[in-house]
Amino acid sequence: MPDRSSVVVVLLAILVLLSGCTISFQTTDYSAGPDESGLSTGGPGDGSAWNVTITHVVDGDTVEARFPNGETATLRLLGVDTPETAHDRITPDEYEGVPDTVAGRDHLFEWGERATAFATEELEGETVRIAVDESADRRGGYGRLLVYVYADGKNFNERLLREGYARLYDTPFSLRSEFEAAETEARNDERGLWAFDKTESTLQTAPAVRPGSSQVERVGDPQYRATFAAFVDDTARHLGVGYRD
Numbered sequence: 178m179p180d181r182s183s184v185v186v187v188l189l190a191i192l193v194l195l196s197g198c199t200i201s202f203q204t205t206d207y208s209a210g211p212d213e214s215g216l217s218t219g220g221p222g223d224g225s226a227w228n229v230t231i232t233h234v235v236d237g238d239t240v241e242a243r244f245p246n247g248e249t250a251t252l253r254l255l256g257v258d259t260p261e262t263a264h265d266r267i268t269p270d271e272y273e274g275v276p277d278t279v280a281g282r283d284h285l286f287e288w289g290e291r292a293t294a295f296a297t298e299e300l301e302g303e304t305v306r307i308a309v310d311e312s313a314d315r316r317g318g319y320g321r322l323l324v325y326v327y328a329d330g331k332n333f334n335e336r337l338l339r340e341g342y343a344r345l346y347d348t349p350f351s352l353r354s355e356f357e358a359a360e361t362e363a364r365n366d367e368r369g370l371w372a373f374d375k376t377e378s379t380l381q382t383a384p385a386v387r388p389g390s391s392q393v394e395r396v397g398d399p400q401y402r403a404t405f406a407a408f409v410d411d412t413a414r415h416l417g418v419g420y421r422d
Contacts, residue, residue: 207351208335210327211308220248221322226308231300236262237292237342239321240300242307253321254334255313256356257343260289260370272344274364275373288370292342299328313350325352335359341369 205211205226217224221244229242232249237259243249261267267285269277275285306327309315317323326333335352337343338359345353345360364371 205308205311207308207310207325208332208355209330210306210325210332216306218245220244220246221250225311226306228304228306230304231302234293234297234301237289237296237337240296240326251321252307252324252326253317253319254337255310255323255325256346256348256350256352257334257337258346259292259337259343260285262286262289262293272370274371274375281373284373285370288342291369292337295340295342296333296337299333300326303328305333310350310352313348339363339368341371344370 205215211226215226217227219227221227227244229244229252231240231242233241235241235251238254238257240252240254241249242252258271260272264282264286267282267289269275269281269285272285275281307324308327309322309324314323332352335356338345338356339362341363343360345356350356363369
């Protein structure tokens with residue numbers, strides 16, 4: 178059995194060796210984006226950050242990109258949700274302060290279109306840096322890669338929130354508090370989609386449909402029927418009548 182003095186000498190030697198070493202854990206600054214050394218040259222299945230070319234903007238929060246190895250994939254911007262660009266998919270209840278009325282849905286539809294145009298102008302055809310978040314799911318419900326997009330050194334996801342093109346998508350991710358603050362700032366300043374005119378009457382005017390006109394053919398269109406049903410709902414609420422009760 179070694180004596181205590183030998184054990185002390187060994188422990189001191191270990192401490193001396195460790196004193197010359199530093200243990201570091203490399204973390205990604207998701208606000209500024211990953212640096213060049215952390216980029217992958219592969220496809221969407223390899224690595225966690227890439228330089229990619231945006232080949233097509235689907236809508237304000239979804240794009241298609243070509244990766245360094247030539248593969249293409251659909252990307253969903255993490256932590257944000259821009260309004261839908263189809264009337265039958267618009268959900269005003271997700272945007273606080275925007276009523277579930279024809280005017281409210283039209284307002285969100287318009288800002289969905291504006292978000293798409295903004296993303297197209299800023300991203301389409303450009304080479305940008307993207308990164309997945311180790312604290313979030315790698316892919317969404319439709320199998321799309323969930324990413325932060327960095328254009329001109331800025332987090333484009335956060336920019337959508339700050340400029341009023343999107344709402345916070347409430348899921349776990351590293352920048353959630355920063356994104357929440359950006360949305361709150363936009364809402365308080367009534368920027369973009371948060372600038373809905375609350376004084377506007379909820380009573381909408383339905384388009385006249387003349388017998389024998391081409392408009393009659395639209396009655397079979399689901400989107401037209403949904404819009405007309407919403408008009409009836411709004412009118413009934415205005416008059417204090419529940420026609421579906």
